[in-house]
Amino acid sequence: MARSFYPAEHFAPLPQHVSLLPFRFARLAGQELLVNEAGEYLFTPDGTTRALADGTVDVQSDLYKDLKAKHIVYDETSSPLLDVLATKIRTKYDHLSGATKLHIFVVTLRCEHSCHYCQVSRQTATKGEFDMSEATANRSIALMLDSPSPHVTMELQGGEPLLAFDMIQYMVPRAKEQARLRGKGLDIVVTTNLACATDEMLAYFRDEGVRVSTSLDGPAFLHNKNRPRPGNDSYERAIDGIERARTILGWTNVAALMTTTAASLEHVHEIIDEYVRRDFHTIFLRPISPYGFALKTKTKTGYEMERFLEFYKQGLDHILEVNRGGYRLTEIYSQILLSKILTPHGTGYVDLQSPAGEAWNVLVYNYDGDVFASDESRMLAEMQDWTFRLGNVHKDNRRSLFMSEAAMNMFEASCNQSLAGCSDCAFQSYCGADPIYHHATQGDMYGHRPTSGFCKRNMEVIKHLFSFINEDDPQTMGIFWSWLTDKPIAGPVIK
Ligand code: SF4
Structure with missing residues (x-):
């Protein structure tokens, strides 16, 4: 039976x-x-x-x-x-524990480039009064190490920080020694256009374990158009610098980031192919930031978010083709979002955090000691908008910076769980709040989501990624998973 x-x-x-x-x-x-x-x-x-x-x-x-x-x-x-x-x-929400991890030091405002989109109100290359002093560097390093995070990243930027190389040589050993005494892990990155990098500087970075992050906007015609400098040779210097830096520091210690200007919009394939030709395995299709010098030169560099999204989607298609052809190239913004969608983990990417990552996960120490909630808020201050200045290293400690009126006002608008438009949005868990962006573009930290470029970008990109996920093509999903699981090669420091 x-x-x-x-x-x-x-x-x-x-x-x-x-x-x-x-x-x-x-x-x-x-x-x-x-x-x-x-x-x-x-x-x-x-x-x-x-x-x-x-x-x-x-x-x-x-x-x-x-x-x-x-x-x-x-x-x-x-x-x-x-x-x-x-x-x-x-x-x-694990990324919330042990804040703040990224600390940006504006070593100098001086720069010999005059990029249309520069987020810094740069000064000409000879003005030494725009360099960080030793006293300011000491206090800034102490504040960085006051962070509860057991491991911090110190990013040296400008302007062009190599123009103040003596200050870098002062700060690096000091930060390493102080971190050792406090039992903290420390990564150091220098963000440089490499135009003035000598072999001796690169050897110093190698010996001190400092990684290099640089700018590469695409092939020569585009890079030189976006990044003017005397001699119009920014591209040639960047490529020469990248090759020398790879030889001296090691291939995995050199990363590049691009910025999309109006001139870039018709050339997404050429930009991506340039990254492949130069043997990079990550690319971040980044829109221009609506801050600082970029805002002043909007007519030269600006565009509508819709146009950027076309650029982004065309770019992602081409990147997938490149991957299908056997060359691994990760698009960083998609990688961040896919990680949030497909894995249990959050990411340390400041712009897509709620509570917003500004101050909480990044602090900026300006050359004059002022402390800002992000690089973008420093740009606003250069335009006489001090809304996000948290204090000054010579007057404040970590507690007073975080209890400042500027910080408190910002924190109130920092959670997308309670923002109008976001509170019932399906994509809330993957997105952020970014009160500084909304203050800069809409005059209101809370922002108006139906007209927000931040919202438009994220909603559209997340929907686009979900369309791939829903389609479930094994090859495309295999590529996405490879971006999430493979060890990154020379990835940039992503704020
Ligand atoms: S996509 Fe727009 S509405 Fe949704 S969480 Fe992001 S910003 Fe808010």
Whole structure:
């Protein structure tokens, strides 16, 4: 006689009380995308949200089981699952512990370039009064190491920091010694255009374990157009500097970042091909920042966010083609967002954090000792807008910087969970708040999401990535996963 099994309900009785957990939703490609508090998502048939609200989802259906597994509903048997959800949410916000990790030192405002989009109100190359003093460097290093983070990154930038190389030579050993005494890990990066880099400077960076991050906007015609300097040879100097830096420091210690100007928009393939030709394995398709000198020269460099998004999508298609051809090239912004969508982890990327990463995860020490919540807020101050100046290294300590009126006002607008437009947005878990961007572009830290370039960019890019995820092409998803799991090669410091 054949032995039959009891039905599943014998072991797990049907739930009598179904409740909803917090989730947000959006319509995408004829389906509904549901996202839970930990950022886990589920594509469901059209009408699922209505059925959930009406309490008419069939508790015996596979859909119900999926909704339960994704922590969108719970019933009498769910209590262990709620602990799992709490753990997932804690993991997602792990980046909040041990703030602040990135510390930017404006070693000098001097620069010999005159880039149209420069975020710094740069000074001409001879003005020594725009260099950081030893006293300011000492206090800034002390404040950096007062951060609770057990491991901090010190980024030396300008202007062009190599014009104040003696100050770099003063700061690097001092920071390393102080970090050692306090038992902290320390990474040091110098952000330089490499135009003035001598072999001796590069050898110094090698000996001190300092990594190099530089700018490469694309092929010569574009790079030189974006980045004017005497002699119009910025590209030639950058390429020469990259090659020498790789030889002296090691290939993995040199990274490059690009900025998209209006002149770049028609050339996304050429820009990407330049990165491949120069043997880079990461590229960050970055829009121009609406701050500082970029704002003054808007007519030369600016464009609408819609146009950037076209550029970005064309670029991502081309990058996927490059990867399909066997050359691994990671697009950094997609990588950050895919990490948030597909893995349990948050990221340290400041612009896509809630609470916003400004101050919390990055601090900027200006050459004159003023402390800002981000590089962008320093740019605003150069334009006489002091809203995000937290204090000065010679008067303040970490507590007073974080308790300042400037910091408090900013923190109030820092959580997208409570911002109008974001609070019920399906993409909230992947996005950020960025009060400084909204203050700069809309005159209001809280911002108006329907007209926000920040919102438009993130909503569109996240939807675009979800369209790939929904399509589930094995090769494309394989490439995405390789971006998330492979060890990065010479990745830039991403603020
Ligand atoms: S900024 Fe826009 S995309 Fe981001 S969470 Fe807010 S509403 Fe959503």
